[in-house]
Amino acid sequence: MISIVFLATLAILALITQAGVLVLQRLYPAQGRMIEVAGGRLNVVDIGKSGAAGPPVVMIHGASSNLEAMRQPLGDRLAENHRVILIDRPGHGWSTRAHPQDSTPAIQGRMIDEALEKLGVGPAIFVVHSWSGALGARMALDYPGRVAGLVMLAPVAYPWRGGVGWYNRAVATPVIGPLLAYTITLPLGIFLTGPGARGVFLPQIMPQNFIADTATPLLLRPREFLANARDLVTLKAAVTAQAPRYGNIRAPVVVISGDVDKTVTTNIHSRPFANAVSDARLIVLPQVGHMIQNAAPDLVISEIDAMIGKLAQRTKGAAD
Numbered sequence: 001m002i003s004i005v006f007l008a009t010l011a012i013l014a015l016i017t018q019a020g021v022l023v024l025q026r027l028y029p030a031q032g033r034m035i036e037v038a039g040g041r042l043n044v045v046d047i048g049k050s051g052a053a054g055p056p057v058v059m060i061h062g063a064s065s066n067l068e069a070m071r072q073p074l075g076d077r078l079a080e081n082h083r084v085i086l087i088d089r090p091g092h093g094w095s096t097r098a099h100p101q102d103s104t105p106a107i108q109g110r111m112i113d114e115a116l117e118k119l120g121v122g123p124a125i126f127v128v129h130s131w132s133g134a135l136g137a138r139m140a141l142d143y144p145g146r147v148a149g150l151v152m153l154a155p156v157a158y159p160w161r162g163g164v165g166w167y168n169r170a171v172a173t174p175v176i177g178p179l180l181a182y183t184i185t186l187p188l189g190i191f192l193t194g195p196g197a198r199g200v201f202l203p204q205i206m207p208q209n210f211i212a213d214t215a216t217p218l219l220l221r222p223r224e225f226l227a228n229a230r231d232l233v234t235l236k237a238a239v240t241a242q243a244p245r246y247g248n249i250r251a252p253v254v255v256i257s258g259d260v261d262k263t264v265t266t267n268i269h270s271r272p273f274a275n276a277v278s279d280a281r282l283i284v285l286p287q288v289g290h291m292i293q294n295a296a297p298d299l300v301i302s303e304i305d306a307m308i309g310k311l312a313q314r315t316k317g318a319a320d
Contacts (some may be wrong), residue, residue, distance in 0.1 A: 006210070007172065010249050013146060014016055014183050015189055016186070016297040017185070017186045017187065021221050021222070022181035024218055024220065025217075025218075025221075027041060027217075028083030028217070028218050031043075031045055032045035032046070032086070032088070032094065033046065034065070034119075035119065036090045036109045037114040037115050038110075038114060039090070039096065039097055039098050039099060039102055039111055040090050040091075040095045040096045040097040040098050042087060042088065043087070043095045044109060044115060044119065045074065045085070045086040045087075046084075046119065047076070047079040047083050048079030048083045049082060050081055050083050050086040051193065054083060054207055054312055055122070055125050055148045055149075055311065055314070056085055056121055056125070057078055057082050057083070057084045057124065057127060057304060058085045058116065058124045058126050058127075059071070059084065059086045059087070059128075059249050060085065060087055060089060060129070060131055060132040060135060060136065061130075061132060062130025062131040062230055063130060063131040064196075064216075065092070065214065065216065065219070066091075066092050066214070066216075066218060067086040067087060067088045068213070068214040069214050069293075070086055070127070070129065071086050071309045072099065072214055073246060073293045073294045073297045073311070074293050074300060074301065077305065078298070082304075082306045085121065087112060089109050089112075089135075090102055090108050090225070091103075091224060091226075091227025091231070092219075092224055092227060093215070093218060097111075098226065100226065100230055101230070103218065103230040104140065104235075104244070105132075105135040105137070105139075105235075106238070109135055109139040109142055109143065110141070112257050113139065113143050116146065121150035122144060122146075123147070124146065124147070124148055125149045125150075125151065125304060125307055125311075126139065126140075126151070127153070127300070127304060128151070128152055128155060129153040129154060129155075129292070129293060130155065130156060130263070130290065131155050131231060131232070133152045133153075133156045133264075133273075134155070134156050134157060134239050134242070135237060137150070137155070137157055137162055137242065137273070140243055140249045140251050141242065141252075142244075144249075144250060144251065147191030148251060149251050149254075149307045149310075150249075150252070150253040150254070151300065151303055151307060152250055152256070152270075152273075153256050153257075153264075154258065154263070154264050154290050154292050155255050155257075155264070155269055156235060156264050156293075157243065157259035157269045157270070157272070157273040158239055158240075158243050158269050158272060159240045159243070161195065163237075164232040164235070164238075167229075169233055171225060171229035172229040172232075176189065177229065178226065179228060180224070180274065181223075181226050182222045185225050186219060186222070186225075189217075189219075189220040194211055197210060197211060200263055200290050201290070202262070202289050203260060203287060203288075204291060204295050215299065221242060229245045239270070240298070243276075246276040247278070247284045248269065249280075250278070250279070251279070252310060252311070253274070253279060254280070254298065255270045255273060255280060255281070255283065256285065256292050256296070256300060256303065257269075257282070257283070257284055257285070258284070258289050258290065258292060259286055259288045260288065260289055262289065262290070266284060271304055283299070283303070
């Protein structure tokens, strides 16, 4: 009898989840263009001045989010003067990935490089946040001709003590993970998304309507929740493997972090990364947490513009 009730409950939760997925996808439809790459399709939003002087700006979001997390505070403003390309990472937002194991910065970097090649994008300034700090660093190593410069916001770059939360490990576990993702994640997540997002912003206040404006609830769809968990549980091994190579990065880098970031600790990640890269500058903001793009958008835009100017001077000097 208990087993029948249990199975019936799972069936009901699965139906609720599927209905919820349909609602979420109607509320937050795809905004970009789908680019076919090996191993998936990437959703790309290409805005701004395509003929603008200087390299385009490629913006890549972190974990538990999508391209809107970069577009809202930075992308639309940068597009007033630059070509801006925002990308949903593989498996996130409206991007797909055919293989769940394609969770590492190396693999996702290869997919993003292929998409940019198909768009005819040459060297670009990469603006990366949090999880994608590891991705930006990996792309600068693997595709130095693609990465003209890096602006890293609260980046993950090195291994850390501890894990990434029991729920991520559970969801990344075969059989158990999909069972959770296709039954309880969405119904439960509706109530937990707000508090979770507010915690990441601390000590800053989360902007009003942030959850809806950035399509954050799309994360609760089973296939994206599974991808996000997989990204998180494999990240530590990935940065452990690539960290010894950071001294080979030749692109100019600006790292901006908050001194009270409880999500990605500045002393573990940003400081040693800036020390390892020859042409890197570190900016540590007092009393600022993890969401640098929201806490200090004017500074970030100023640093992007300064890097574009710096690269233009280098190009001019080489031509002379």
